[in-house]
Amino acid sequence: MRVSRMMLVTLRDVPADAEIVSHQLLLRAGYIKRVTSGIYAYLPLMLRVLQKINSIVREEINATGALETLLPQLQPAELWEKTGRWNSYTAGEGIMFHLKDRQGRKLGIGPTHEEIITTIAKETIHSYKQLPVILYQIQSKFRDEIRPRFGLMRSREFIMKDAYSFHSNEDDLGKTYTCMDIAYKKIFSRCGLKTVPVDADSGAIGGAASQEFMATAEAGEDLIMISSNRDYAANQEKAISIPKRPKPLPTGNTSIINTPNQSTIDELCSSNKFDPSQIIKVIIFIAKEENGGLQPLLISLRGDQKLNEVKIVNTLHNKLGINVIDLYPITIDEIRNQGLCEFPFGYLGPDLDDKYLLGAKTWKNKFLRIADHTATKLKLFICGSNKENHHVTHMSWDKLGGIPLSVDIRKAEVGDLCVHDQTQTLSSIRGIEVGHIFQLGRKYSDSLDAKYTNESGGQESFWMGCYGIGISRLAQAVIEQNHDENGIIWPISIAPYEIIISIANTKDKTQTKLGEELYNKLIKLGIEVLLDDRKERAGVKFKDADLLGIPWRIVVGREAEFNKIELFERSSRNTTLMIVDDAIKKLSSEIPSKRS
RNA sequence: CGGGAUGUGGCGCAGUUUGGUAGCGCACUUCGUUCGGGACGAAGGGGCCGCAGGUUCGAAUCCUGUCAUCCCGACCA
Structure with missing residues (x-):
């Protein structure tokens, strides 16, 4: 293909909308064109x-x-209704584009x-x-x-x-x-x-x-x-690890302590010399079910752990058969909208009474109680008393009325030991x-x-x-993985073209003639080749060739009269001056072997 | 949807505070000089300043609304 014929327009400036290098290079080198948000035309090179x-x-x-x-x-709604996915894929912020045809039948794209x-x-x-x-x-x-x-x-x-x-x-x-x-x-x-x-x-x-x-x-x-x-790798949503050991609570009797203005783990610890791992924190979420039900969740976690919301959704599905389409923490506004009294936030205990939910307008009026393993394994712990400004020390699950559903809902953290091999840590x-x-x-x-x-x-x-x-x-x-400051560096296996021949000076008959000959020979050898025959200065052609990322470049220039060209490898940036036939030989053996 | 920002020739931007009818760089066209790493000079072409109302003698600029785009969060190949 001749570069003069291929509608190539490259940009010197970085388009303002493009944030990451690969996106910038695709736009600058003329591979793609945005049509509207998230929708692109793939141009010929792409x-x-x-x-x-x-x-x-x-x-x-x-x-x-x-x-x-x-x-x-185009897919009929009925099929998606059978699998129960029509609602979750279209309702609210659903991900499926959908429409009705002229008969009013629902279709998803x-x-x-x-x-x-x-x-x-x-x-x-x-x-x-x-x-x-x-x-x-x-x-x-x-x-x-x-x-x-x-x-x-x-x-x-x-x-x-x-x-x-x-x-x-x-x-x-x-x-x-x-x-x-x-x-x-x-x-x-x-x-x-x-x-x-x-x-x-x-x-x-x-x-x-x-x-x-x-x-x-x-x-x-x-x-x-x-x-x-690298034996173990997991998406953070799924990752498991061995939690750090909790710091045992010194022996003592169960007692209520005054903890004014200590509604966070940090405040509670610094005021009372507790360790976060000795505390159980309680968080309330609403799980929006597939059938529209709004289930309040009372979640207990060890104080030093973070909640993994994806694990909660999966737990509800796998252990309780509840299909959750949305999960979000409750807010004070929502409690008011439900017509409920305020909860003792900051002082919630795992035994928070269901009576707090009595009379809720749309929420179910019983908590679903779940706890992370790290919390249920604690024999003695500190937790909220369900009364403002008061916590309880040396509490046990027995005294709270039993252990709730114990599951893995904590986030694995950098530095944790790995489950498969305790000599390994996570990064x-x-x-x-x-x-x-x-x-x-x-x-x-x-x-x-x-x-x-x-x-x-x-x-x-x-x-x-x-x-x-x-x-x-x-x-x-x-x-994103293969570029430098000059542009893209395609692996030969997926490069749009394998070689670009840049004629340094198109006014020079010798150069043009040699370039054209080379172009035809390489085509005959089954190599995918571009001929930069544009009436541009050499520098422009070099810059564009680098930007496009074509793996090999042949420069037909000053040495054309001696039947010599320069062979340039994009990835290594090595240049070799070669007799034309040697270059052809080298390329015709090298390129096919690296295509695989 | 919540939070933040921006809309001015194809691309990157200035001008908006302090209204006076649009400018710079790149790209494009022509001519000349250049000619191996995005040349230089000269002369050109192209924009109802996102859109719709309003204020005003007069709006890119002020006001209201609206649309679009991008960034941060939930989503995912």
Whole structure:
């Protein structure tokens, strides 16, 4: 392709809207154009990158035995109602774009495709003999993100590869899950992306085992907790660790103490020489349930621990079968709006009476009481007395009327010891989520009544897995990891072009002629080559070539008359003066070997 | 949605406090001189100053409303 013909417009100034380097470079080098918030046009150069990524993804996913499909983006509400996701995906700040057609039928614009694919599987797969089946597609997905940002990193329309697998038993699902794990690692490494697999929360999609692939980058939105030897890594939402040992409370009798103006852990500790680990703090949240119910939660935590809200949502779902669509701390205004008397905030105890909720307008009038393991393990502790300005020391769970539901709802912190290996400590790094694999189990097949006939003639729900890769996000993540002050440095495997020939002076006939010859020869060799034939000064062409990030550059310049060119490698910035034929030889052996 | 900020040619910005009818750099066009790391000079083209009302003889500038964009939080490939 000739640069003079490719609608290339590069920007010298950094667009004001772009915050992170990869986004700035995509805009400056003319790869993408913003159309509206979170919605981008992929310009010709970008499309080539995406197509390269797609073909790597296709190769590796096809190799797992998966079949490519293309599913509709417009999806009927009924399917989403069956899985119970229509409300949570559309109501309030729902993430699904949705609309009504002219007959008034409700449709959603696909943020994901479990409903569709499971329905298709249900209608197509009737016997265990047809299993397992893996289906996938690569196409645009739509999510009405609360806050789109960072260009393609979090956009509202984005390209995703999503695969879904169907199995007759859990073991088989596990096998495919492992295959995908391996395929994903190959894909990311072929794309030149450094990733860390982490244990993940399975979020709104639901399910059992789940792993995220994080591209490590300072600009990443996710915090990853990782052990020193990298054996363990988890999303902060899911991370577990060994909490520090509590400082035992010296023996003593249960007694109420005066604690005026000591409504925080800090104040309480500094005034009474307590250690935060000797205290139980109590927090009240409201869990908004899928069916609209508002359940007050009375949560007990050890004073030195922090609450992990995601773990609470999961606990409610997994242990109590409550599907929570929103979780938020209560406020004084809300208590008033409920028509209730004020709570003794700052002095709450785990035994706060349900009578505080009597007469609530929309809240349920019984607390759901849960506590973190670190709290329930304390034999003796200090806690609020449910009376302003008073705490209780040497309290025990017995005296409080028993131990509430004991679960892990604390945040793992940097410096904690790891559960898998107590010689390791946790530290944190930032990452960009580029892939996610789940073992869904039978959640969707059950709710959509997707069954097949098993060996003994009975009906059974499919075991399912789902596996996503954010294609457009991945492309940008690669830039985040591969750039310098001059621009992008594409790995050759996904570069839009492999070589750019810069003719230093287009008025020089010798240079132009040699450039054109070289261009044609390289094309014949099957190399993807750009010819910068623009009537620009050499400096402009060099700057643009660096900015675009093409892995190799050939400069046809002063030495053209001696049949020599300069070969420049973008990543190392090494330049070699070479005879033309030697350069061709070198490139035609080197480039194909590094494409993989 | 809550908190913060900004909207002025394609991009980056000044002008707004103290109303007088729009300017700078980059990019674009033409000519000349240059010609290996974003050249220089000269001459040009392009903007109803986000939009709608209002105040005023007169509004980019003041007032009201509205829309959009970006940043911080919840969301997620």
